[in-house]
Structures are given as structure tokens and as C-alpha cells.
Amino acid sequence: xxxxxxxxxxASLRLAKGPLVGPALCRVVSIVLARAxxxxxxxxDAMLVCDALSAHAPDHTLDGQLSFAVSARGGRFELRVGxxxxxxxxxxxxxxxLPGVGNVLERMTDELRIEPATAGGAGEELVLGxxx
Amino acid sequence: MTTDxxxxxxxxxxxxxIVRHALGALEDAYALDxxxxxxxxxxxxxxxxxxxxxxxxxxxxxxxEVLATMLGDELHVVVRxxxxxxxxxxxxxxxxxxxxxxxxxxxxxxxxxxERQRTEVRMTFSLNNAPHHYDGAAARNGAGAAQAATATxxxxxxxxxxxxxDGRAADTGAAAxxxxxxxxxxxxxx
Numbered sequence: 001x002x003x004x005x006x007x008x009x010x011a012s013l014r015l016a017k018g019p020l021v022g023p024a025l026c027r028v029v030s031i032v033l034a035r036a037x038x039x040x041x042x043x044x045d046a047m048l049v050c051d052a053l054s055a056h057a058p059d060h061t062l063d064g065q066l067s068f069a070v071s072a073r074g075g076r077f078e079l080r081v082g083x084x085x086x087x088x089x090x091x092x093x094x095x096x097x098l099p100g101v102g103n104v105l106e107r108m109t110d111e112l113r114i115e116p117a118t119a120g121g122a123g124e125e126l127v128l129g130x131x132x
Numbered sequence: 133m134t135t136d137x138x139x140x141x142x143x144x145x146x147x148x149x150i151v152r153h154a155l156g157a158l159e160d161a162y163a164l165d166x167x168x169x170x171x172x173x174x175x176x177x178x179x180x181x182x183x184x185x186x187x188x189x190x191x192x193x194x195x196x197e198v199l200a201t202m203l204g205d206e207l208h209v210v211v212r213x214x215x216x217x218x219x220x221x222x223x224x225x226x227x228x229x230x231x232x233x234x235x236x237x238x239x240x241x242x243x244x245x246x247e248r249q250r251t252e253v254r255m256t257f258s259l260n261n262a263p264h265h266y267d268g269a270a271a272r273n274g275a276g277a278a279q280a281a282t283a284t285x286x287x288x289x290x291x292x293x294x295x296x297x298d299g300r301a302a303d304t305g306a307a308a309x310x311x312x313x314x315x316x317x318x319x320x321x322x
Contacts, residue, residue, distance in 0.1 A: 007146055009141075009146070009147065009150070010141075010142075011139060011141050011147070011150055012138075012139070012141070013138070013139055013154075014137070014138040014140075015136070015137055016135065016136045016137075018136060018161075019161035019162070020136050020137050020157050020158070020161045022160075023156070023157035023160035023161050024137050024154055024161075027154050027156055027157050028139070028150060028153070028154050030153075031149065031153045031154075032150065035146075035149075064134070065134075
């Protein structure tokens, strides 16, 4: 049986604050990572990150909408979350603590930075990266 | 009207799987029954396939967007592209079942363009009675016949008709200005 080559892909997701945030984000991230041949344990890690983001990010939106830019290419996964209200990306990271695990966003990713919103928009973005 | 979920992807065949998988979030969030979700997935897959196959000819690539909005007991889904528009294509590789299939699954289908002249297929699904479960034989028998979807525009009265050759529709209103989606196709008899 020959193994399918990895599929590198990217997707943009815009979600209104509500019940779809968690399921939609987890589904898109998991399929993008799986098609890129990300190992199962790291897909699990990414799901924890998605759970943390969907639990806390909706409290920090500028307009009740969250944008997620997901990409997996060259063994690298990146997730951008925006547009967050000014100074709230840091709070979002601080809130993402699981008892017994610690800070999920910091522990499960190898890159975490805060940037001004893209395209000159208001607010800021949280950028998370993970190699696999 | 606030869109609940919007996905934007390059219009490639492999990305249709991402759309299908993402639509499963509707079941997780709103406890849709499996058959209704299956119908929604099939209709949206057909619309996305039309974008991949027809919207960007000659190997071109462009965006494909899927928007889903829950309004009461209805789900409104828009599949949008920035391609050439919906027009007859005698050399189409398809069987011509796409639009009839969508029409048989959705409560209503509307074709047209948005204010930025992007091509849109707008579908409405009833989540209450879900009476339009896919009947393959009916869809095949009806291909190119009564399921023609209709869109109206304020200027030029554009009309879109199902094309029996490729299942897309002939949109004669491409240059007629911003579209409003007026007439809809009732699909209750499919």
C-alpha cells in the first residue's frame, strides 16, 4: 500500500460568537493537520489549543466575530486568531490554563506572538505556531 | 444578518473535503439529524464542485467561500466565487446533475451575484421537516427539466436557467448591476 503524499493547505474561518466556534475550529484544524500528515499526538495537542481558544477567545472579540487563519505546510502549523480587542491577546493567553496541565497555549505550541491586526484593521492578532 | 460560519479556501478539489468536514460542526452545535446534515453536505458539495470545475477555467485558481447562517429553523448557505460567472458550457465534463440535485435537496435555490459581482449559489434548508432527502432516481430523471433555478436582478431582469449539459446555469445578468435575490425555486415536488 502506498502512502498518500501530504497535502499542504490553508483555510480562513470566520465565526460568530456562539455554539459553532468550538466545533468548526476543531474540525477545520484537525482535517488540515491530518492531511498534512501531522502525528496524532500533535493533532491532540492542537485540539487542546482549539478548545482553549474557543472557550476564551469569544470574550475578547472586537465585534462578536472571530477570524482564524489556519495553515499547515512544510511541517509547520500556524494558527492566527483575530481580531482581538487591544491588549486582550495577552489576557487570552493567561486565561488558557488547565488544572494539572498548565498554560495550554504556551505548552502546546513552540511559537506564540501578538501582532497588530492584519490589513491595518483595528485590534490585534494572536499567532500560534507548531512544528510537526 | 450575521453569518455564523464563513470558510474561505482556494477553489481546489481537495479543499471540498475541508468544507464537508466543517459542515459537521452544524450537527455538533445544533444537533441536526444525520439525514439532514447529509443532504446539506451533498448540496454544498455539488455547489463547491461547480466552483472548482467551472468558475476558474484554463487552470486558473481563485477563492471559494462558503457561508452558513442559522435563521430560526432554517439554514442559509451561500457558496461564492470570483470566477467567470454561471454560463452554459457545452464542453462540460459533468453529467448535468449538479443544480437539479441541489434543487431537490434544498428548500430553495437562488443564483446570482453579490454587490461585488461575485457569483453566488444561495441555498435554504429547512431544519424542521427536512422533507427533501435525496432521491437519486428523481434527481436523474429531472436533470435539466423542471428544476431550473431562477434569480432576478433589479436592473436587466437577469434570468438563470439550469443547463442540461453541465448542471450549472446560464446567468445573463452578469453586467446588470448588484443582484437581489428575488424569485426562488420551490423544490417540494422533487
